[in-house]
Structures are given as C-alpha cells and as structure tokens.
Amino acid sequence: MISKATIIRTVVLVGAVAALEVACRTGAIQPALVIAPSAMVKALAETLQSDDFGGHVQQTLSAVAIAMTLAIVGGFAIGFVLHWIPFLRRAFNPFLAAYYAIPHFAFYPLLIVIFGLGPAPLIVLATLFAMVAMIVATMAGLDRVPRVLLKTARIHRLSLMQEIWRIRLPAAAPHILSGLKLAVAYSFIGVIAGEFILSTSGIGHEIAYAYDNFDNPRMYALILFVLGIVTTFNMLVWTWERRLARRRGMAS
Amino acid sequence: MTLSLRSLRSLRDPILVAIGLVTLWQVLHQIAGDSAVTAPAPTLAHLWEMVGQARFLPHLRETGLAFLQALAISCIGGVLVGVVLGGHRLTGEVAEPILVGLYSVPKITLYPVILLLFGLGMPAKVAFGALHGIIPVVLFTMNAVRNVNRTYLRAGRAMRLTPAQTAWHILVPATLPEIFSGLRIGFSLTLLGTMLGELFASQRGLGFLLMTAIDLHDVKTILAIAVLISAFAVLANAALLAIDRRLHRGATPEAEKT
Numbered sequence: 001m002i003s004k005a006t007i008i009r010t011v012v013l014v015g016a017v018a019a020l021e022v023a024c025r026t027g028a029i030q031p032a033l034v035i036a037p038s039a040m041v042k043a044l045a046e047t048l049q050s051d052d053f054g055g056h057v058q059q060t061l062s063a064v065a066i067a068m069t070l071a072i073v074g075g076f077a078i079g080f081v082l083h084w085i086p087f088l089r090r091a092f093n094p095f096l097a098a099y100y101a102i103p104h105f106a107f108y109p110l111l112i113v114i115f116g117l118g119p120a121p122l123i124v125l126a127t128l129f130a131m132v133a134m135i136v137a138t139m140a141g142l143d144r145v146p147r148v149l150l151k152t153a154r155i156h157r158l159s160l161m162q163e164i165w166r167i168r169l170p171a172a173a174p175h176i177l178s179g180l181k182l183a184v185a186y187s188f189i190g191v192i193a194g195e196f197i198l199s200t201s202g203i204g205h206e207i208a209y210a211y212d213n214f215d216n217p218r219m220y221a222l223i224l225f226v227l228g229i230v231t232t233f234n235m236l237v238w239t240w241e242r243r244l245a246r247r248r249g250m251a252s
Numbered sequence: 253m254t255l256s257l258r259s260l261r262s263l264r265d266p267i268l269v270a271i272g273l274v275t276l277w278q279v280l281h282q283i284a285g286d287s288a289v290t291a292p293a294p295t296l297a298h299l300w301e302m303v304g305q306a307r308f309l310p311h312l313r314e315t316g317l318a319f320l321q322a323l324a325i326s327c328i329g330g331v332l333v334g335v336v337l338g339g340h341r342l343t344g345e346v347a348e349p350i351l352v353g354l355y356s357v358p359k360i361t362l363y364p365v366i367l368l369l370f371g372l373g374m375p376a377k378v379a380f381g382a383l384h385g386i387i388p389v390v391l392f393t394m395n396a397v398r399n400v401n402r403t404y405l406r407a408g409r410a411m412r413l414t415p416a417q418t419a420w421h422i423l424v425p426a427t428l429p430e431i432f433s434g435l436r437i438g439f440s441l442t443l444l445g446t447m448l449g450e451l452f453a454s455q456r457g458l459g460f461l462l463m464t465a466i467d468l469h470d471v472k473t474i475l476a477i478a479v480l481i482s483a484f485a486v487l488a489n490a491a492l493l494a495i496d497r498r499l500h501r502g503a504t505p506e507a508e509k510t
Contacts, residue, residue: 003345208452
C-alpha cells in the first residue's frame with residue numbers, strides 16, 4: 001500500500017524537476033549555471049556510450065567495493081574485539097567519539113605521499129572513513145543485547161559460539177545493519193571525494209575535470225550518474241533492512 | 253575526593269590516546285622516512301612557527317569566517333526547518349526520506365554546481381559547509397520535536413499555559429538534549445564541508461594552504477595543518493560532547509547507562 005506521504009513526496013520531487021526544466025527552457029536560469037534536466041539525461045546517455053567512461057566507472061566502483069568490504073569486515077571484527085575486551089575499549093573510546101569530528105581529507109595528501117598516486121590511497125582513505133561507523137555500530141548493537149536473551153541462552157546451555165551465533169548477533173543485527181548502511185555511504189563519499197580533489201582518473205575526477213573545462217552537460221551527466229548509483233545502492237540496503245525488520249517483527 | 257578521582261580518570265583516557273597517537277606517528281616516521289611523514293617534534297615546531305607568521309593569519313581568518321557563517325546557517329536554519337518538519341507530521345514524513353537520501357550522497361559531487369551558483373570564493377564555501385551541516389541538525393531537531401511526550405503538553409494545557417510559556421517551559425527543555433546532539437554532529441560536518449570546499453578551486457584559507465603544500469610536496473606543512481585542524485576539531489568536539497552528556501543526563505537519568 002502506498003502511503004499519502006509517499007504520493008506527496010513523489011509529486012513534490014516531480015514538480016521540482018519539472019519547475020527546473022521550465023525555468024531552464026524559458027531562460028530564467030542560464031545554461032551556464034544549470035542545464036535542463038532533460039538535457040542532463042540526454043548528456044548522460046551520450047556519456048554512457050563514450051569509450052573512456054567504462055574505465056572510470058570500473059575504477060571508482062572497484063575502489064568503493066574494496067573499501068566497503070574492508071570497512072564492513074574489519075569494522076565488525078574490531079567492534080567485536082573491543083566489545084569483549086573492556087580495557088581496550090576504554091582506551092579507544094575517546095578516540096572513537098572524536099573520530100568523525102576530524103576532517104579526514106586533511107590527511108589525504110599524506111596518504112598520497114605514503115601510498116603514491118593511484119587507487120591505494122583512495123581505498124585506504126575511504127576504508128578509514130567508513131570503518132569507524134561500523135565499529136561503533138557493532139559495539140552499540142552488542143551492548144544492547146537484552147539480558148533476558150543471554151539468560152535464556154544459559155538456560156539452554158548454549159556453548160559460547162552458539163550463544164554468539166544464535167543470540168548475540170541476531171539481537172545486535174539492527175544496529176549492525178545501520179552501521180553497514182553508513183559504511184556503504186561513507187565508502188562512496190570517501191572514494192569520490194578523494195577522486196574529486198586529488199586524482200587523475202575515476203568519476204570524481206571526471207566531474208572536476210568537466211567543471212574546469214566548462215563542460216556543463218558532461219558535468220551534470222556525471223553528477224546525475226553518481227547520485228543515481230549511490231541512491232540506488234542505498235535504497236537496496238534500505239529495502240533489505242526493512243525486510244529483515246519485518247521478519248523480526250513477525251517472529252517475535 | 254571521588255569527584256577529583258573521577259575527573260582524573262576522565263582525563264587519563266584522552267591523555268593515553270594522545271600519547272598513543274604521537275607514538276604511532278613517530279613509528280610511522282621511522283618506517284616511512286622524512287619524505288613521507290615528518291617526525292612529531294619538528295612538525296609541531298613548524299606549526300608553531302607558521303602560526304606566528306603574519307601571512308598565515310589571513311588564511312586562518314578566511315577559513316574561520318567561512319566556517320562560522322556556515323555554522324550559523326546550519327544551526328539556525330536547521331533548527332527552524334526541523335521544528336517545522338517535526339511539528340507537522342505529514343510534512344515531516346514527506347521530507348524525511350529526501351533528507352536521509354541527501355545525507356548519504358557524496359555531496360562533493362554537488363560542489364561544482366554550488367561553485368556555478370555562488371561563484372568562486374567565500375559564499376560557495378559557506379554554502380557548501382552549510383549544506384553538509386544542516387541536514388543532521390534538521391533530522392535531529394525533527395525527531396526531538398516529534399518525540400516530545402504528549403503528557404507534558406496535556407499537562408501544560410491543563411495549567412492553561414500560553415503558547416509562549418508552553419514553548420519555553422515544555423518544548424525547549426524537552427527537545428534541547430536531542431537538538432544539541434544534532435548541533436554537535438552539524439558542527440563536525442560543517443567543518444568538514446568548509447574544508448572540502450577550500451581544497452577545490454580556492455584561493456585563500458587553510459584548505460588552499462594544504463593544496464599548495466601538496467603541490468610543493470611540503471610534507472611538514474601538510475602535517476602541521478592537518479594536526480592544527482584535527483586538534484581544533486577534537487577539542488571542540490570534546491567540549492560539545494561534555495555539554496551533550498550533561499544535557500542528556502538531566503533529561504533522562506537512565507540514558508547515562510547507554
């Protein structure tokens with residue numbers, strides 16, 4: 001069933017795009033500033049067919065995929081370890097709390113100096129950027145496992161592995177999933193922002209390059225492409241999360 | 253006695269972390285060498301020297317001004333929009349997924365658009381910083397307003413409070429802790445956005461100095477500026493976090509455990 005809010009939201013979004021289209025077509029907005037949405041789509045279709053485009057997309061997406069995997073797996077493992085060893089956790093807690101206050105991109109030049117130009121510093125940057133969200137979410141999830149569930153585990157004489165696998169992880173899943181969602185978004189942000197500022201290839205660089213050359217159609221096409229991909233990806237994770245949540249709701 | 257012990261303990265952890273980080277830095281320096289990572293002591297000396305120079309101040313002022321303006325827009329605008337969206341349920345439901353979607357999008361891709369709209373210079377930086385910071389403030393404020401306990405409002409009505417009194421005695425205290433959490437995150441993101449804005453197509457500011465240092469392969473300056481920004485961010489965040497915790501403790505005693 002479609003809710004009223006969804007309908008209104010769709011109307012608002014479609015209306016905004018239409019208004020932009022009209023404003024651009026009538027010349028109220030100069031094409032040097034923003035081009036019409038229809039022109040963006042047309043430019044996107046052309047860009048998708050150009051030869052060098054596939055290479056840039058592949059490079060960006062593979063960097064994002066590697067960073068995402070490292071951040072999710074590593075973040076989960078680190079969060080798990082920190083949860084079990086209170087001493088380590090106490091030591092790292094102030095660091096974790098302040099982590100997202102640091103503008104990471106200030107350290108990006110340093111990573112380039114260490115890892116050289118190429119995909120490596122980007123991947124490291126995006127991984128570092130995304131991993132801490134996963135660590136924090138994993139710890140938060142494991143902290144909030146209801147005690148009554150752990151008592152149930154003891155009554156059933158579950159082994160430690162069974163308790164972790166059957167009780168702790170499923171109970172912590174909602175928090176871990178929201179961490180995963182952040183890790184996905186942050187991997188994209190890390191890679192594309194890095195490419196944008198300091199790189200010689202990748203989608204982010206292509207956008208910056210098109211901007212520098214006043215190539216507005218290509219620039220807007222690429223922006224549209226990135227926003228489309230990221231939004232699609234986020235929606236997929238979101239749908240998956242909703243499905244899990246619904247199953248949980250029905251089971252309990 | 254217990255109080256001083258506690259404050260001592262709360263200081264101990266950050267100090268340990270700071271020592272750990274400096275050690276890590278030194279180790280990195282030993283491994284990677286001077287061309288990649290300069291040692292902590294000379295870098296900090298370089299930072300000190302740089303801050304003392306007259307030509308450094310205009311850059312610092314530029315970044316500071318851009319950041320403060322962006323922060324003001326994020327905080328004031330974010331709270332206002334958040335109150336509206338939180339107060340009117342349907343508007344909030346319509347806007348929330350759009351805002352969440354915008355939040356998780358790499359906003360750097362929109363920076364060229366902002367540059368085209370605002371031109372090169374200060375306004376673009378401010379707009380970009382505010383774009384980063386305003387969304388979390390809106391989302392937190394909206395949730396805070398939505399979750400105001402209805403019983404309080406009913407109690408207020410029973411006591412025949414005027415709208416102004418309701419706002420001051422019920423809404424503000426009930427929403428403040430949550431809104432402040434949003435402001436804290438908004439602070440960090442505004443700083444991130446302003447810095448990002450300066451790294452690209454900028455002629456002044458700390459970000460510009462960073463980019464110049466990269467072009468010159470001046471590792472010492474890169475590190476010095478990175479440390480300066482990080483130190484500012486971490487200290488400000490720690491102060492805000494302390495206020496945040498106190499506010500939350502006052503609002504919900506059981507929140508202390510989580």
